[in-house]
Amino acid sequence: MEPRAAGATHPLDAVFSPRSVAVCGVTPTPDTVPYDIFHNILTSGFQGTVYPIAPGKRSICAVKAYRYVVDIPDDVDQAVIVFPANVVERALQQCGQKGIKSVIVISAGFREVGPQGVAREERLKAICREYGMAMIGPNCLGVINTDSAVMLNASFARKMPDAGRIAFLSQSGALCTAVLDYAREKAIGFSKFVSFGNKAGVTEIELFDYLHHDPQTDVILLYLEELRDGRGLIEAARRVTRGAGAKPILAIKSGRTPQGADAASSHTGSLAGEDAVCDAVFREAGIIRVTSIEQMFNSAVLLTYEPLPAGDRLAIVTNAGGPGVMATDAAVRMGLSIPRFEPATTARLRDALPAAANVKNPVDVIGDARSDRYNAALEAVLDDPNVDQALVILTPQSMTDIDAIARGICDVHEGAAKPIACSFMGAADVGSGIRLLQDARIPHYILPEWACDAMADVQRVRRWREQPVARPAPIAVDREAVAAILDRAPAGYLNEDQALAVLGVYGLPVPSCRLCASADEAVAFADQIGYPVVLRVVSPEIVHKSEVKGMALDLRSADAVREAYARILRHVGQIAPEARIVGLLVRGMIPQGYEIILGAKRDPSFGPTVMFGLGGIYVELFKDVTFGLAPLDEHTAARMVQQVTAYHLLEGARGGACADLEGISQSLVRVGQLISDFDRIVELDVNPMIAGPAAVGNMVADVRIRLSE
């Protein structure tokens, strides 16, 4: 998407680009939050006007103070509120009356402190709604905009960051202070910096939308503890991360482990979503999920400074064999490839380098290499058509002219169309070289492994953009037929015959079956579909049929069916005398194949989700399953199937026949459609579906559908 046309406005403009700001609750004491915020705005080059609201004071920092915001004689766009929690509500009322368009509520003491705080926060939301004010916070650090036309530091961060093309959004205010300090050390600049705290008003979703159109921002970073509207987040992220003007989003979603989620919940007062689902769903929204601040910034720098590479092939140039090997290990482990060079490249390298050099990838220019050798090698590998990007490694040996090498790399970088990253290993000895690289905006990493990690994240961005996109296409099904079944079913598990019927309507491959009320009827149906057949008891009280000996397999004759019919009734009557038996289901035997599982479930954060995995005990052990958001498009469904490790089995990699992969994806799409269409379906498990060879196809062997009230 293109940046907004000149003059076009966005609802959050008043948050980031106010012409005038009132700071409500300023005190004259330095080193307190209220004072610091006012002082930050006043002294960080703000291009508008700032007014202190400080009841009882004539001025703060020599700037005329007002008792109430309504006393200010001019128009005010934004209010930053630092009053104690119990006064915020009244201040907000006055902001509304004053016609203020955005408020940043720094004050804590709301949802994070319990029920009383929740109520207080709800009242803030109501006031903002009433007056149409955009609210950041409460319980946050504030907002920073480094745009030279604005220069707003409406936060209590100690220093204004440098301008840059990275936007950082954080639910944790305290993390912001550490991040600002950390980024300054690495010469990383920001376009926007937002601590959104309890996100009672503006959430990460609206911020995504704003930043998507922000011409100062290239990459968006998010630290999130709590998924309130997971579905909305995903949809927003999908809009931002692809198409024209796409911007990468990197996110830390903390509370990954159950214990972490516990801690996150005691911290922000809400429950963290299920983590494996979050992983999968983020991936399908183009959000690069990372686990640490280090990884987030390492990757953000590469994405901001360098173009996207055309592929995953990495050339390494090093003056030290050991680090070259370690980088190769790391690259391959992270999914990058280390290509062979064209003969012409090898010849060029051989000409430019001494005999002892290694002219294969990773190229070793040897310990006594100076700038000329580095440049020749780097230019040669970048010109190679098999190379998509380059990593330059330097260790400070006695002959190494570090600064000259850095300058040489800067020269090559100027004219290079492919991404370059550097790793000057060490600290003080390589410090001035690193600064030269940083000044030229060439990504630098102390360890080559980190460069490889960052490059791997860039590959995730590249692959995401290259993935085919489709809207989930509505499937033509007899929705009414299913509605009729569900409408008369009580809460709990659907009877098996009904569940199979529902799947059948939605086009899943279900076996011919009939619910029979007598042995005669069962035999008649078996005669009709042919032997062998299976008999299964159907009762709303019986979920696990084998526990009550409620099934019989491989019945090869009418007599066998009769005998099994009687036996099942006898066993169930003994073991579960209270169970109401609706009938016995007769169906054909299902041919052999791999057991697969198709599941669907309503996630508290993301809404309807779909799960895929191979069945059987091993898979349970290895947790080899994938998730997707319902409804699914066909490409996403196909990727879900491909992402499980056991996919290689279905593909027939072990010499077996290839399974009907298209059919499996289709079934996933249909299951996703089903749970999306009917809110009463809480959970659905096709477990197992038998995946036969492609020529034979797949067949549902068992299904459970659970309904809510």
Next chain:
Amino acid sequence: MEPRAAGATHPLDAVFSPRSVAVCGVTPTPDTVPYDIFHNILTSGFQGTVYPIAPGKRSICAVKAYRYVVDIPDDVDQAVIVFPANVVERALQQCGQKGIKSVIVISAGFREVGPQGVAREERLKAICREYGMAMIGPNCLGVINTDSAVMLNASFARKMPDAGRIAFLSQSGALCTAVLDYAREKAIGFSKFVSFGNKAGVTEIELFDYLHHDPQTDVILLYLEELRDGRGLIEAARRVTRGAGAKPILAIKSGRTPQGADAASSHTGSLAGEDAVCDAVFREAGIIRVTSIEQMFNSAVLLTYEPLPAGDRLAIVTNAGGPGVMATDAAVRMGLSIPRFEPATTARLRDALPAAANVKNPVDVIGDARSDRYNAALEAVLDDPNVDQALVILTPQSMTDIDAIARGICDVHEGAAKPIACSFMGAADVGSGIRLLQDARIPHYILPEWACDAMADVQRVRRWREQPVARPAPIAVDREAVAAILDRAPAGYLNEDQALAVLGVYGLPVPSCRLCASADEAVAFADQIGYPVVLRVVSPEIVHKSEVKGMALDLRSADAVREAYARILRHVGQIAPEARIVGLLVRGMIPQGYEIILGAKRDPSFGPTVMFGLGGIYVELFKDVTFGLAPLDEHTAARMVQQVTAYHLLEGARGGACADLEGISQSLVRVGQLISDFDRIVELDVNPMIAGPAAVGNMVADVRIRLSE
């Protein structure tokens, strides 16, 4: 092991503590390796005497120079040789004649440059052997000893490192220069610093032995590209890493991926070992294998500065919720536990902290916390009996008195018996606080996640020391009987009857079987052992019996045996007419159970190794196997079985019966004994063994044993 008694000597004393050193090949030009080395020794406080050998010069740096080492009028303990490769041999001869005890050959141009260099290196080795000289190198950076009684910088590293209790050994010289620079930045000191290059003389194995007894060294770090004597390395590491005076070893073995191994091999001129085996074998030698320099030093600092914790339970104290959650996530992901506190601790925390604080683990002392709150919380959690170690997290918020908090932690640390690590997040803002912690030797990490990684490595050290130790006990077997079978067998695969017989002699559970030459004989044997039976063709030319239809299962009568006997002969005759048929093997059917694989193989680096895994396609897909060195002791064998993910199946975790785990371990021990006893066994695969319930036991279902010439 105790440090050596005063006066006791070690063969490597002359390497690390020479009283006099000759530098052979010095030139008067600064910024060249030969000059730098001499200058380093001269100016870094060396407590002995240094002599420049510089043909044609009267003095270097105002120190009298000699033409040859034999011209020096005094005794010389050590020579550092920087002559060009073709002159080194002659210089070494003279060193020998002079009675020099150790030589450090800096010069490159040996094994790493190809066959000519290999020959040259072999000649150096011969000279050292002849004169009993210990040689470091060739192709190395040199040796540093920071012991104040020695102060030797016999290297071309730019600066002498600080003294410390970490010894660093590296096969890559270039990596050393980066490591020294990196360590200085983090205030990390070294006891010994050794670049051992091509390790033609002294290897990491002798260095382990020396450092084990070095009173200045607490932790040993190793960067290794090439395993030449893997078995020796393991044995040395086992001696160093446990028992009285045990010292942890952390190692990077590069070339983990096939491509990395390729690069490593082009770098050092030899082939890297198989990586998964290396992983497993390092673990069983107590070597903590790490993947990056960062991880290595992060963990080394914790091991050096702090005592070993009693367990894995971590308390976190933070002034910021977000980083607390991220640290909790990281800790749990790394296998640490986040315990609940005793009620008394919670009460203490509640007294000391404001109402809004979180008094559960992770403890949140809240953004406005100052030193008093940090100290109270840290002391309370350290006193809790459920806590083994603590992590203190600080983000620089506006009220945070960073230096005072650092000093407070130093005070608590003074009296603490449990390990403490800190993470002051940021850079410049927290810089002075970090320096205070570093000066007090309190481990500090910019990111809490790194602290957790380091703590996880410390747990590996702790668990290793707590593991029961046993020598592999020789098993009483009829070795002669096996020798008789193997002696008359040609190279290639043993016939199945012989392979089963060999396993039987070694006490593995093999089915009753007989090699039969006629259908009558087969029926007679089947009658004897009872039906059903299995028939399998035995021929040295047939490895895969199913490909030639050479087997029949589940034969339930004498007629079935006769029919199958004829059919197998007919099929094999058609499909593999050239195969010499030794006979048909008759054996009983094996009851159902899990398929497991027991393997043994000679590894080029480690010698005989044993492998364990569950059979079947899933396990192959998930590479769920473990390795051990043969012979195995019973504890190691039991651990191998426990380490596969599929162990939970064998344990009966899914409600199945528990397998005969003791029997599986026993079989592993016996397979390890077998390959150790007979050098001709190249490879051995029991695939599958059927693991039945404990009451039934296990049974070998198929085996292949391959012999060398």
